[in-house]
Amino acid sequence: MARLRYHGPLAQVLIISFVCFLCPGMFNALNAMGGAGQVDRTVSNNTNTGIYCTLIVFGVVGGAIVNLLGIRWTTCLSGLTYALYTSSYIYYNHTSKGAFSMATGPILGIGAGILWSAQGMVMMSYPEEHKKGRYISVFWVVFNLGGVIGGIVPFAINYHVGKGSSAEPLPDASYVAFVALQVAGALCALALSPPSRVIRSDGSHVMLMRYTDVQHECLETLRLFRNPWMLLLLPLSLASNFFYSYQYGPYNGALFTLRTRGLNSMLYWAAQMAAAWAVSYLHDHQAMPRRTRGLLSLAVIAALTNAMWACTLAVQLRYTKGPDAQHPQGDYPGGLIDFSESPRAAGPMLLFCFMGAADAHLQSFAYWLIGTLTNDSQMLARYAGFYKGMQSLGAAIAWQLDAHQVPLVTQLAVNWALFNFAVPFTAWVAWRIKSHRDEVEDQAADDWLMDPDSKHL
Template identity: 70%
Template sequence: MFNALSATGGAGQVDRTVSNNTNTGIYCTFIIFGVMGGAIVNLFGIRYTICISGLTYALNSASYIYYNHTRLGAFSIATGPIMGIGAGILWSAQGMVMMAYPLEHQKGRFISVFWIIFNLGGVIGGIVPFAINYKLGKDGMAVPLPDVCYAVFVALQVVGALCALLLSPPSRVVREDGSHVVMAHYTGVRHEARELVKLFFNPWILLLIPLSLGSNFFYSYQFGPYNGTLFTLRTRGLNSMIYWAAQMTAAYVVSLLHDRETLSRRKRGTISLVLLTVVTNIMWGLTLCVQLKYTRGPDNSDYPGGLIDLTESSRAAGPILLYCLMGAVDAHYQSFAYWLIGTMTNDSQMLARYAGFYKGIQSLGAVVAWQLDAQHVRLLTQVIVNWGLFNFVLPFTFFVTSRIKNRSDETIAPDDSDWLVPADDYKLDEHRWNRLDI
């Protein structure tokens, strides 16, 4: 639901300033609690942490009802840091479940299943503003979403948060082959603090910082200067549905490659990353071609012919398909990043920390990106920054991908830099699932 609001541009508001500043607040605390999230999840479990964290999303959506009536953005902006705390913890728990629960050859499938469910919410949420704004027609004045729309979002988010109480904890999960989730039974505040500090000295995690930094950077441009600036109000709603639907499709297709057992894991990763490199550079090249045609909008658009409406097939087809491609690229990027992290270990507690670290660094990039739009940085500059950042990420990611080992079934996450060493070097106590000293 949060994605559905964001993808309409300005969280359903005409003026994106409040939404941009709210998102900045979200990602500022997300940085800290993303990195700390794995430790919090390991200490308190997944059910209550996800439930409470999910309610912070509902609070953020509800704040726009207040904004509709008062035009005072302080409350919405204040909910940003609160939601950032919840988001950091929630995504750490989500990442652990998604990467630790499946068998080795199912990790791509689990990631795609999550991504499909995740973005189905965006598709359903996109229907609401599209249906409401469709009757405004091509020349309809932009208006904020009414209270009833935000109320629907809040209700769905509350229900989603409460559903987390039905989740099974890792200790009760048995995979289809009879194996258990790999986890250590000992943990505590001191232990988690030590493990958290170790993340900043793990060279493989540090090499993934560029990949993490760029993984959400492009959202602010795609949702605001592109979708929120280039199209009529009702077309933005249609685009939002198409964007998330493309993510669902792409996530499934990519999972087929990531789980293809006839290829070594290293080869799968390399092929996936090469495809991502080619398609993403094509996407940004096409985006640059479109961006060179306009500098402002939507109230005073200088795009040739004015704002693009879905009824103008000759003008709309190209830009709408490009937005669809943006969604597909995002799904490939995120699926690859999670799959790559999932190859590093099967230890659920380590994966919670890794997922949190990934989301924390991702949020650092998002803070910068949302402020680029909030400070009205030239739209062309935003395209160039996004394109350049992606290509900056590639050498580091290719290096890590080239070191992927083929299996980690019997590997408990190592403490040192020797990532995915041969299974004989790490052994399991099959009764306690604890790491044994070597």
């Protein structure tokens, strides 16, 4: 790994990684338990829908906001919106009124859109081309460490309740711990260096200073919707967060006891860390052309994801709903699963880890693929924002499917079909990526029709 310099790419990627580790990482850990730690998933589903509806807009415009206002304070203030969201569940624990939680959803959506645009810019534009896969994996490992620690918190706090207390919400102490960690993460953002001061190990500057203003950023944002690369990646963007609502609620939240859900969350994100690190060796394997690496990585994702959904279907056919006030043990044969029931718990728990590994490979691949289209930090901030915005559109739809109690097997089928619909469009982009590109060269719009490495372009 490169020597750590404060104004070097690695240090900056690590800083943004710790921001995400403590802010969205804790958010992910909380939601991975199903219902954000609540028994009734209705408030969480509606809140998450509000988050992702706002994120659709602010994901797309987030890159423009970061380009105009800079990265430090925009990211810091964005991180605080995660703490506001989590604190709302303390109020809900005491009042059973979900209005406050649902009101924090759109606020978090604004913050998340800006934060993820900044994150995408740092992760994809700061490294040299042959190190992008490695730096993406560094981010994903540190970021998902938040999910691991976030899973440890409720597991440790609730371990003593045993498997008898299945239909109980997270206690206040768990939420307070999450809030404290998220505030710390927001403050970490103040250590970020402006892109204009970041210098790579080879002496090249990350950002060539160019003038930008509100009008220019608005025009560039609108152009994203007719950019052939973004349109081809639209199905992948829609699919890439769609499955979270099913995996967190109808699977983890419906099948396991409270303490086991915390343990599962920890193992889910640990599997993500391992998978993200492993796939970086493929993405940066210089002995293979970049096009070959992209197509091979996509083929592995397709095989793993289809195997995952096939196994999930086998489990899903054994139950129809999760626990509720009238049926605290749900309708899975034998009741809710506790990790102490080893023979019964091993398969469903390993499958949840498999889901995490498949997700990490998919997300790492998506960012790596987008990072092959240009090295321009301003353009990549916009690309990252578009990806996150369209990703959030899919997530908003998915959370509403569960909120409206769409049959769980139908939710699974929609997830499975949407992923496979995205594969051929994504394969086309991987087939057309260029082997190497200049510092701020964008993948030409016409390259989607012609071989980008052709001498006749």
